[in-house]
Amino acid sequence: MKAVILAAGEGIRCRPLTTTRSKVMLPVANKPILEHVIDSLAKNDIKDIILVVGYERERIMNYFKDGVDFGVNIRYVHQQTQLGTAHAIKQVQEMMEEDDRYFMVLNGDNVIEPQTIRNLIDKHSGNVTILTTKKEHISGYGVIIASGIKVTKIIEKPTSELSHIINTGIYIFDQGIFERIEHTPISPLGEYAITETIQQMIDDGMEVDQVVTRSLWIDAVFAWDLLKDNSTVLNRSEDYKIEGTVEEGAVIHGSVSIGSNTVIRSGCYIVGPTMIGNNCEIAPNVVILPSTTIGNNVSIGSFTQIQNSIIMDNTRIRSHGSISNSVIGLNNSIGPYFVAEDKENVRIEMEDEIHIAEKLGAITGDDIKIGHRVLMKAGSMISHNCQIESGKTVSRVLPENSIVV
Template sequence: MKAIILAAGEGRRCRPLTITRSKVMLPVANKPILEHVINALAKNDINDIILIVGYEKERIMDHFEDGVRFGANIKYIEQKAQIGTAHAILQARKLIEPDGDDFLVLNGDNIVGTEAISDLVKKASGNATVLVCKKEDVTGYGVVLTTGKYIERIVEKPESMVSNLVNTGTYLLNPMIFDLIERTPITAMGEYAITDTLQIMIDSGMDVIMANTNSEWIDAAHSWDLLKANPILLGDLEESLEKGTLEDGAVVKGNVSIGNNTTIRSGCYIVGPAIIGDNCDIGPNVVILPSTSISNNVSIASFTQIQNSIIMQDVRINTHSSISNSIIGSNVEIGSNFITEEKEKLMIELEETLHHADKLGTVIGDDTEIGSNVFVKAGTMISTNCKVNSGNKITENLQENSIAI
């Protein structure tokens, strides 16, 4: 069985992190989201993968190459214009045999568990099968209306609660879908949506079936949603300390993975689940609390505390800092006494639209330099290539290339 993974989009709602990488390459538990998807397919013995790429495609291709390291055979097709899911799927037509087997379609920016893919394959029937899951809050999702196992309609982002069954965007499709995609009308947003193609099938009397799953499916719509996904995936970690060096007096509790050539210095206190990558220097006297991911080539100086956060690669954090519920991009340098405020139930403005966040400290884009004694108000974002001078209190979002004097 072949799988098409849609990985061409930018993910604008995850800015500033997606200014320099596509959403599928955002790390969770020190691996890109897309890598988790490919691993889940490989565990189901689905190894023949077509990646539809576009925005920042070189970064994706450099990481995954031909897929051998990930137990897969990967081919790439570029979607030159990102004009919808149906259009993206159509790009793979030349690699799918017209009379061949059904194939999977997945979103590369949604984390889908091994068991969820298995549920879809096992329950598949009819002319197309849609993987669905139940959610209490369906705001912002497409939901499905069903009669028994048969889907009658897919409603995008309904204003009222019409169903608690969410369309995960994961499908098992027959090659006949390509002809139907070519008949799919363009939306008011100028896109070709696969849900409209499925509705054509339903209206034509074809069987579009739902496959329900209770297994892992996570849609990280916004950057702060990565902080919800991170502890879930860290929960699957196995303790691995033998690769790193623990000095006498360092305390490690719970499931903690420490990478090659990483030193945990005396007086450090680390509680899992947590992961620390390769070539890191932690401490002395640093506290790392649960649900924290620290990538490669990171140094964290003494008397700093980090909890429930994602620290990307090549980051330097100086002494006496406190970082909570935050995401720090790559190649960021942070001075001493850096403090992130944290609050719950925030409304965050992105591109002139308000979005809800359950809890957030800050999100900092790549290549940013922050001086000493800086305080960041909860929910405030600092974009890429910014410079924040010492002694600042950041209470408003900083745009790309900003300087806070």
């Protein structure tokens, strides 16, 4: 069975992290979200993969290439204009062969595990099978109304809680789906949605079934959701190993992974679950607390404390810092005595709506330069390529290329 992974979108609600990368390339447990999807497919012996790419596609293609390093065969289709999920699926029609009776479609921006895929493979039936899962809070998701395994209605983003069974966006289709897509009406938003195609099939009496999974399926709707996803995957992971150097006098508790050529200096105190990448320098007396991931080529200065945070590749954090419940992007240079303040129930305005982050410090994009003694208030966000001079306090969203003096 071939797998088609939809990876063309930007992920606007995950800005500022998606200003320079697609949402599928955001890291969870030191791997892009898309890599978790590909790994789950490979472990189910689904190795013929088509990636539908668009926004920042070069970054995806440069990372995964032909897939050989990930144990799969990857081909790419460019969706030049993002006109919805049905339109994206239609792009792969010419890459299907006659003996491809069924194929799987997945979103590249949901973290899943191998068993999630196995649940669908073992029980798929009919013209369409939808993988569903139960969720307490359904806001922002499409829900499924079903009688047993038979799906009777798909409702996108309902205003009332008609069902707690949500559509994961993972499907198995037969090739008849391509003809059905041709008759999909365009939505008021100017898109062709695969859920509309499937609803038409249901209305026409075709067989559309569901498989409910209890296995891992998590979504990062907003940038701060990455922290919860990261913690979940770290707690479930078995991929912990120490390849670098841990000096005498450093203390390590719990599940901690330390990459090759990384040095943990004496006096450090690290509590898992924590992952530290390759070629990192963790100076003496650094404290790293649970649910933290540190990427490759990162240096952290003495007397800095980090907890429940994501630090991306090629970032330098000087001494005496305090970072909690925060996401720090690529290529950041952060001066000494930096504080990312955190608190609970942070109100954040985005797209003229107020959203609540349960607990959040700060979020920075890529290529940020921060001087010494800078305070970032809870919920503040710094976009790509900003510079903040020493002694400043940031308490709001800074747009790209900002300079705070």
